[in-house]
Amino acid sequence: MRVLNIKDFAKYETYLRDNDTELEKLVETLTINLSYFFRNPETFFFLKDYIFPVLKRKKDNLVFWSAGCAQGEEPYSLAIMAAESRMLDNVKIFGTDIDRRVLDVAHQGLYSDIAFQYTPDDLQKKYFKRVSDGHLIDTRLKERVSFLNVDLFATPPFGPCDLIMCRNVMIYLDRNAQSIILRNFYDHLNADGYLVIGKVELLIGIPEVELFNTVSRVEHVYQRKEMPL
Numbered sequence: 001m002r003v004l005n006i007k008d009f010a011k012y013e014t015y016l017r018d019n020d021t022e023l024e025k026l027v028e029t030l031t032i033n034l035s036y037f038f039r040n041p042e043t044f045f046f047l048k049d050y051i052f053p054v055l056k057r058k059k060d061n062l063v064f065w066s067a068g069c070a071q072g073e074e075p076y077s078l079a080i081m082a083a084e085s086r087m088l089d090n091v092k093i094f095g096t097d098i099d100r101r102v103l104d105v106a107h108q109g110l111y112s113d114i115a116f117q118y119t120p121d122d123l124q125k126k127y128f129k130r131v132s133d134g135h136l137i138d139t140r141l142k143e144r145v146s147f148l149n150v151d152l153f154a155t156p157p158f159g160p161c162d163l164i165m166c167r168n169v170m171i172y173l174d175r176n177a178q179s180i181i182l183r184n185f186y187d188h189l190n191a192d193g194y195l196v197i198g199k200v201e202l203l204i205g206i207p208e209v210e211l212f213n214t215v216s217r218v219e220h221v222y223q224r225k226e227m228p229l
């Protein structure tokens with residue numbers, strides 16, 4: 001509104017409706033796309049050591065969803081952990097974001113040094129190729145990850161999922177919005193499916209929290225309850 005010198009919300013809404021490119025610009029301005037590979041690495045190693053073996057035993061066509069995936073660092077980190085667990089071919093991973101700009105980067109799979117500050121060296125060497133302008137993700141991982149422009153408040157065109165990772169997204173939203181999203185996740189998880197939220201996120205005072213059991217209080221891993229209360 002400041003850029004356009006529009007003083008009230010109603011006028012801005014009219015401008016938004018009349019100008020096709022403005023919504024995209026608004027989304028770009030409001031979203032915070034900061035991410036890294038292996039952000040909170042201990043969470044990824046917890047999944048690899050304790051959750052993936054359970055899922056692997058259960059079935060051989062698993063669906064993972066990284067909701068609010070930014071430039072793809074999170075879904076590709078899940079793919080690396082799946083590869084390390086020898087289950088990459090059994091997993092389909094979806095990365096979704098509301099911001100189309102970041103999804104273009106994710107599709108390309110090319111990253112600068114800064115994205116790797118939490119990545120163990122051996123994994124970076126194993127799964128990325130050094131090219132002149134950065135680090136390119138291995139094509140085997142790329143084939144297992146699809147990126148889609150999906151709003152968290154809408155119904156994704158895939159699922160049900162065995163694991164949903166949604167970290168550092170809900171922290172920016174109010175309780176009412178968090179409730180809607182948690183219910184959406186519940187509806188898109190298989191029975192006993194897992195939900196992982198951000199390490200700094202606390203979903204206190206939201207009734208939908210009751211739809212999940214706590215698996216790890218430290219890593220913020222939850223599991224869909226069989227029956228809602």
Ligand SMILES: C[S@@+](CC[C@H](N)C(=O)[O-])C[C@H]1O[C@@H](n2cnc3c(N)ncnc32)[C@H](O)[C@@H]1O
Pocket residue numbers: 031032033034035036039067068069070071074096097098099102150151152153166167168169198
């Ligand atoms: C701070 S990044 C977190 C990235 C990654 N999950 C992580 O923890 O490193 C938040 C991402 O959520 C996306 N986002 C925000 N609101 C969204 C919505 N309603 N639907 C889908 N994605 C959304 C933003 O565009 C941004 O890329």
